Amino acid sequence: MRRKTHRNIRVTAVFLLFVCLLAVLPAGVSATGEQPTAPTLVNATAAYCVDTQQVLTSTRGDETFAPGVLTKLAALMTARDILTACDVPLSREVTVRQAWVKGTYAVGDRSSPYLGLAEGETYSLEYLFATSLVANANDACACLVHYCAETLMSEQPANAESAFLARMNALAKDLGLEHTVFGDTIGYGGTGTTTVTDAVRLAAAFYRYNDLVELSDCESYGRIHNKNYLKSSFVVDGYLLEGAVGLIAGQATDGGNYCVLTACEQEGIAYVFAVMGAPSAMVDGGKTWFDPGNAYEDMLKMVPYVLGHFGFVSLCKTDDILTELRMGGGAEKDFLILVPAEPVELMVPNGDDHPITKQITFDAEKVYKSEFNEKDWDTVDPPVQQGDVLGSVSFLQDGAVIATVDLVARDSVNKDALKNAVSGLGDFLFGGAMGKLLRIVFAIIGVWILITIVVFIVRAVKWFRRREGGKRKGKPKNVNKS
Numbered sequence: 001m002r003r004k005t006h007r008n009i010r011v012t013a014v015f016l017l018f019v020c021l022l023a024v025l026p027a028g029v030s031a032t033g034e035q036p037t038a039p040t041l042v043n044a045t046a047a048y049c050v051d052t053q054q055v056l057t058s059t060r061g062d063e064t065f066a067p068g069v070l071t072k073l074a075a076l077m078t079a080r081d082i083l084t085a086c087d088v089p090l091s092r093e094v095t096v097r098q099a100w101v102k103g104t105y106a107v108g109d110r111s112s113p114y115l116g117l118a119e120g121e122t123y124s125l126e127y128l129f130a131t132s133l134v135a136n137a138n139d140a141c142a143c144l145v146h147y148c149a150e151t152l153m154s155e156q157p158a159n160a161e162s163a164f165l166a167r168m169n170a171l172a173k174d175l176g177l178e179h180t181v182f183g184d185t186i187g188y189g190g191t192g193t194t195t196v197t198d199a200v201r202l203a204a205a206f207y208r209y210n211d212l213v214e215l216s217d218c219e220s221y222g223r224i225h226n227k228n229y230l231k232s233s234f235v236v237d238g239y240l241l242e243g244a245v246g247l248i249a250g251q252a253t254d255g256g257n258y259c260v261l262t263a264c265e266q267e268g269i270a271y272v273f274a275v276m277g278a279p280s281a282m283v284d285g286g287k288t289w290f291d292p293g294n295a296y297e298d299m300l301k302m303v304p305y306v307l308g309h310f311g312f313v314s315l316c317k318t319d320d321i322l323t324e325l326r327m328g329g330g331a332e333k334d335f336l337i338l339v340p341a342e343p344v345e346l347m348v349p350n351g352d353d354h355p356i357t358k359q360i361t362f363d364a365e366k367v368y369k370s371e372f373n374e375k376d377w378d379t380v381d382p383p384v385q386q387g388d389v390l391g392s393v394s395f396l397q398d399g400a401v402i403a404t405v406d407l408v409a410r411d412s413v414n415k416d417a418l419k420n421a422v423s424g425l426g427d428f429l430f431g432g433a434m435g436k437l438l439r440i441v442f443a444i445i446g447v448w449i450l451i452t453i454v455v456f457i458v459r460a461v462k463w464f465r466r467r468e469g470g471k472r473k474g475k476p477k478n479v480n481k482s
Contacts, residue, residue, distance in 0.1 A: 036308040039301035042293045043278040047306040048200035049347045050207055050263075050270035056310055056347055057302070058197050064179060065276050067194040068111070068252030068259050071187030072132055072141050073206045074168045080209055082148045082167075083125065090126040090211070099157065100146040101139040104186060109254045110280060112188050113227065114139045126215070133216035134226045136250040141186045161185055172198075175205050190253040199274040203247060203261045207272055213263070216246030229296055230262050235288050236281070239296035241303060247272070249295075256280040260295045266307050269347070273306070275299050308350075315344040315356065315395050315403060322393055322407060323360055326372060328381035332416040336384060340393065341406035354397055360407065362391035386412045 044060035055061070067074075083090070098119040105112035115131055117123070117139045125144070132141040149160035165185050172180045177198040183191025194202075207213055219225070219232045226232035228249035230241040244262045251258040258278040264271055278295035281288050290296060316322065318340055325336045348354065362378055367390060370379040380390060391407040 036305050038309075039305050041298045041302060043295055043298050044196040044276040045298050045302055046196040046200040046274050047302060048204050048272045048274075049310075050204045050272060052312075052346050053204070054347055055197050055200060056271075056306055060277070061197040062179075062195060063277065064193045064195055065257055065259075066187075066190040066252035067180065067182060067192045067199075068187045068190075068257060068276075069136060069248045069250040069261065070180075070194055070199055070202055070259070071168075071182050071184065071192065072136065073202055073248060073261070074171055074182060075141055075145055075164070075185050075187075076129060076132060076212055077206055077209060078164065078167050078171055079144045079148045080129075080212060081171075082152050086152045088125070088152065090124065090129065092125050093122050094125060094128065094143060094147050096121045096123070096143055097146070100143050104138040104142045104188060110283065111190070111251050111254045112138050113250065115224075117143060129212060130215040130221045131224055133212065133246065133248050134218065134221045134228075135224050136227050136248060138186045138188050145185045172202070175201060177201055187250075187252065190257070194276075196274050196276045199259070199261065199276060200272050203263065203272040203274060206247065207245075207263050207270060213246055216248060228260065228262065230260065230299060236290065239300065241300060244303075251280050254280075258295050260299055262299065262303075264303060264307070267312075269312055271303075271306065273299060273303055275302075310347040311350045313346060313348050313356075315346060316340045316393070316405065317343050321410075322358070325362075325367060325390065326370065326377035326379045327384075327413055328370065328379050330415045331382040331413050333411075333413050336380060336390075336413055337410040338390060338407040339410045341387075341389070341408045344395065344403045344405050346395075346403055348397055348402065356395055356397045356402070359394045359396060360391060361394070362407075363389065366390055382413050382415045384409050384413045386410065 041059050044058075044063055044065065046058040046061060047056040048054065049056055096117045096119060101114075101117050105114035113136045115135065115137045123140075123143070125147075128140045128144045131137045132144065145164050146157075146160050149155045149164040150157055153160075153163060155163045161184075165182060168182045168185065172182065177194070180194040180198045180202070181192050183189075215221070216228075217231070220234070225234040227235070228244075228246065229236045229239045230244040230249075231246070233240050241262070241264075243264045243266075245264055247261040247263055249258075249260045256279055257276065258280050259274070259276045260278075261272065261274050263273070275295040275298045278298070279291055279293060281290055320339060321337050322340060323338050325338065327333055327336055348356065367378050367380050369376050371377070384390075386409055388409045389406045390409060392404055393407055394401045394404045396402065
């Protein structure tokens, strides 16, 4: 009985250890350590790392779409900036005007969800922000736009929307969204253009608005359920994604172009994901569903793949010695160390089959080749100041450049007066035509010295021989005496 108990304890311990190992494995990575297989995605998709500002993956990345719900994100960011500049809290109450909500929706149009806000009703700014995100409500977003433009920007009602729209497009330009133009302020009617890669860049910027992200990241706000079905299953079930953070979902037109935006974090790294151009939701008899090939199916494939396939690496730091240059004549040092101008930290595909290599290029106007100790050296002449850009280093993976950073001088190197004078004299004496002439003269002198030495040796040998011969002649002969 005791043995059986001990055996059960051992089995339980092994099982718990196995569970713990599974728990610490990164999402999307199997227990064998194999990398996840790239999924087949139907719609326009993109994944972006907020911390390293990289587009990690994209499909149909250059295809243009109407911005739809992206317009709301840009409008809410613009409104939040205005409120912050004017020091207006989100608790401020706003009274709805009929002119603000008129024409912002059409009953039965799936691209224009609304709350039904009416003239004279009062809501907090927080409520308008939250319902714009959670319910994708056109009228709530329109109230924010007009309140900010007319009350805080002091625009006339006739110019309010166009003035606010100009700010939204200026924001898109500041964020580097090269393919994005907003045609209205709430994303209604399919106006404007964008791409899915611009979408994740905009979502990454929105992710830094912590209070707005927090409002979007809920299953419901009061009695209003989230229309992003990664977060809520109240209306449509089967698409909940653990760890998903907000952000917004909806379609740009009544006929389609459904878009889902969400974010998540893993090991302190933040990511945003976008699916655009997807089929619209199906509605019949009060029931809502999505046919196969929808945005949520793509999202549920893309998120675990990205989290399991990519890893964070530090390619270089500002104190890393990447290479060195030989200093030209007259410098107070013989060599100059080059370091990166800034650190490079990226998300890259995991695995040993994706090695990263470095490629260094020097500034051809500053760096030249010179011979030293029978070897060609990359050389730079003094003076050099700390931080001077003398080249660049590119990091390559799978044959593609993934990052490039300037190479700068780690230290300043000036000319040494004495060494410079000696170097200058040497250059004068041994460089150009004077150098050739001196080499000929030195060669002649060398030959003359060699001949002189040979003649001296020959004469010395002859003198030594004559001396020895004279000694032998003057020596007395032996005489026998009787």
